[in-house]
Amino acid sequence: MSTLTVSARWTFRLHRWAVVVWAVLVVSIGGLLLWTAGPLADEADRSWRQAEACSKLSRCMVDMGMFQAMYGFMTAAVVLLPILVAAWAGATLTARELESGTALIAWTQGVTPVRWLAVRLALPAGVLTVSATLLVVLHRYAWAAPEDRTGPYSRWWEPFTFHANGPTTVTACLTALAAGALTGLLVRRTLPALGITVAASAVLLGGAHWLMPHLQTPVTEVAPFRNGYPGLFTGVELSYGLVTRTGAHIPTPECRATSGDACLRLYEQRGGTGFYNSYHPESHYWPLQLTTSALLLVVTALLTVACFAVLRRRTG
Template sequence: MSTLTVPAAPAHPRQARWTFLLHRWALLVWAVLVVVIGGLLLWTAGPLADEEERAWHRVDMCRRLSRCVVDMGSYSGTYTLLTYAMMLLPFVVAAWAGAALTARELESGTALMAWTQGVTPVRWLAVRLALPAAVLTAGATLLVALHRFAWGAIEDRPDRRPAWWAPFTFHANGPTIVIACLTALAVGTLTGLLVRRTLAALGISVAASALLLGGAHWLMPRLWTPVTEVAPFRDGYPSLFDGVEIGHGMVTRGGAHVPTPDCTATTMESCVRLYERDGGTGYFNTFHPASHYWPLQLTTSAVLLVVTVLLTAASFAVLRRRTG
């Protein structure tokens, strides 16, 4: 492939305005998404949460009845739907960045025209990354704050709201979803520069973002030292379903932690006798408790931020190589 040489020229003072006009529909769509999701989160935190509270009070009052039907309202379903919507935002960003931000302008020749009319390729790319990054950060941060507000709206019954460690709730409640949007922006930008075909860049950007974000979620519990609790057989597994679980099993007389043997007995007492015959003394559970929420959030965000910086640097390197 031949290298395109672009003469050095002073930066165009209206490049930011041109970028805004070129992608104003994308900005409008993002604004609508933030307003709609944010408004629904406020509705969930207000009227729907109050409805949920009243429903649980009615449940408490009618527990003595043999039959009791209570409408629990729409809080849980609406909260879940909005949480899913927030988790899809990085993939929307990746699709747009890969298809429209870079690939379409390279495929149509718009970028080349800008480079020959007083805008250096580096500034062209810098503006196209800086403006969306600022808008994405502001919008996603607002949604995270509103999501936490909706999640905590039924704090009087924390056992009835989604667990803090549930994967989608965990990310939608903290900065990882904000950094994930920036990572998706960097993925789409680099993909567009490499592929330079709109539809192909769209699909590859979404797939690459799914791999990166899925990998970050898999790595998340391994970025901080977990807690291990031990309990005798009669007490069951300690702190089970109280946090991000790493693993659980049986403790042996020698202190080793091994998987709990399979047991086909009809009673738990029979299983315990089997475990004790195999040298077991109790159960263990290795997990991250609620106090690890922010360490897990911040370490995962840091990893994603490093990946974003590397992808951004790679985008500039690819652009320099192709433009000379």
């Protein structure tokens, strides 16, 4: 039996409870997403049609069901998975074994430090990739389940829906795994590594979300004042405001007037000729997803290289 197989089995034995908890979590979220996509989505469609039919009545009460609440809860659960991965990786993947001396015992049993770390990164990475991909597919199915998309359903550009529907959640899990492993190697104490990893992962993933709209060239549309802001609330927005006579784009001046006409006169006095909006339409969804995922994979690769560099320095 090869040392690689021995190391893989030993890793599974050490972290078997984490595997069990993760499996229960994935199955639970997946089952609830299927329930949301099935009976709850059907109920939401019927309720929305009833609401439209009785909207002209003076009194109209319609039970909209549990779809929106359950969808929001499941979306948050999927998006927050990387933080859970970061907490586990920072607390137990490397820090606990170094703190307890388990890693040193493994290294004296024919498992090299490099192979020890490679197994601890590769096995969780494979499990995370498969399970997170499954949950993303199920979430996208639940999001698209209601037939009548004119209802009060989540739009594709809403931050949690955007990430839960695409590969950025999968790559974020891998980034959190690498960040946790590196923190454990540097700190080598369970509780401090847990807190540092969660904070660092939140900063990394928040930074990726902030950079996401800037990784692709946005669409900029201009419209006269009477048409309002073009394309507002239809995509991922970067900026909007006034277009001046010189063609410059400036923020919309503050207007406390009680009428829209008074505000328009104020805008014209400031040199405005119309409104502009820079945003990403729905056609940019996959380019934004893929570029953000590529960025997270680069960060993951850098963190992984740093893990091996730190381990080599610590073990000689």
